[in-house]
Amino acid sequence: MTNNLTASGLVNSASRSSASVDKAHASSHNTTDYFKALYQRDVVLQVDKLTQSFDQGGSKKVILKDVSLQIHEREFVCVIGPSGCGKSTLGRIIAGLDAYPSGKVIVDKEVVKGPSASRGMVFQGYTLFPWKTVKQNVMFGPIMEGRSKSNAERSAREWLDIVGLSKYENHYPHQLSGGMKQRVAIARALINEPKVLVMDEPFGALDPYTRQKMQKHLLDLWRNIDITIVFITHDMDEAVLLSDRIVVLKANPGEVQDIIEVPLARPRDPDIVTDSRFLQLKARINNIVHNPQPQPDFDPALAEMPDIPRMVPLDKKDQQINH
Ligand SMILES: Nc1ncnc2c1ncn2[C@@H]1O[C@H](COP(=O)(O)OP(=O)(O)OP(=O)(O)O)[C@@H](O)[C@H]1O
Ligand SMILES: [Mg+2]
Numbered sequence: 001m002t003n004n005l006t007a008s009g010l011v012n013s014a015s016r017s018s019a020s021v022d023k024a025h026a027s028s029h030n031t032t033d034y035f036k037a038l039y040q041r042d043v044v045l046q047v048d049k050l051t052q053s054f055d056q057g058g059s060k061k062v063i064l065k066d067v068s069l070q071i072h073e074r075e076f077v078c079v080i081g082p083s084g085c086g087k088s089t090l091g092r093i094i095a096g097l098d099a100y101p102s103g104k105v106i107v108d109k110e111v112v113k114g115p116s117a118s119r120g121m122v123f124q125g126y127t128l129f130p131w132k133t134v135k136q137n138v139m140f141g142p143i144m145e146g147r148s149k150s151n152a153e154r155s156a157r158e159w160l161d162i163v164g165l166s167k168y169e170n171h172y173p174h175q176l177s178g179g180m181k182q183r184v185a186i187a188r189a190l191i192n193e194p195k196v197l198v199m200d201e202p203f204g205a206l207d208p209y210t211r212q213k214m215q216k217h218l219l220d221l222w223r224n225i226d227i228t229i230v231f232i233t234h235d236m237d238e239a240v241l242l243s244d245r246i247v248v249l250k251a252n253p254g255e256v257q258d259i260i261e262v263p264l265a266r267p268r269d270p271d272i273v274t275d276s277r278f279l280q281l282k283a284r285i286n287n288i289v290h291n292p293q294p295q296p297d298f299d300p301a302l303a304e305m306p307d308i309p310r311m312v313p314l315d316k317k318d319q320q321i322n323h
Pocket of ligand 2: 087
């Protein structure tokens, strides 16, 4: 792909070049074949023995320990794990926003040493520039790259069309709903044609209805463009709905507990969450995630909750009330 490729060109050429992959998506009832084909694609993101630690309370705390992953072209991978296990830390390192002391992160054959156009990022918090219009927000990357204003404007309009926000190009972020802001954020990331898009709980602040719509929109986008997505979420339904594979991190320190294939045929619709095969799979994955293991943070006192004696006398009428 070249930087001068228009958004529609990117979408069209990507759908053409990956026709066989899309076909596999559309009819992949044989999920074994689907994963066989997936693993034959090039590795676009490689994380090798990644370790990260931070100073906390005067001492170094290891947050990520020996995290290793291989993610293939056009794969959709979700990362789940308990709060504080290091999901965002991992996402920020892949995006090139944070340095890492040991291990290796390679995206599209280049060692990650800082931010680059090959990696896009969408966060949960709305991170649009409030003083710029929707169109100016989306144009930001291409302008920074040195493209002409008219060229950047043309691409921005195409991407806004793709995310369904053409009518809002002159609005400011405060005039948009949460879902619309995230669509602008997605367009702003995709206009740079990244190889890998890291999304850190991008729909976490949306109401359930908008969230479902956004999940479907993202799946449609992903099916039709040449992009690999690393999607961080707390939500198991979301992880199963979206993923080819789910990376489960455990906490203290953050290590890869398991990498689980999601053998559900594509395309998937958000309604699939009530399907019995989806529920069975979710139960199986829940079992893996909550597999009884030593839980260092588990408070044993919770298991022995005492009966609480009444500490103040009840007056007469309160004695009638049975709590
Ligand atoms: N810049 C930093 N300096 C010090 N500690 C940090 C820094 N960034 C993250 N941490 C710590 O690293 C740990 C992991 O944080 P991180 O935000 O990656 O977790 P998370 O899995 O994304 O959690 P959540 O699910 O709540 O978003 C936390 O204990 C956090 O306090
Ligand atoms: Mg986080």
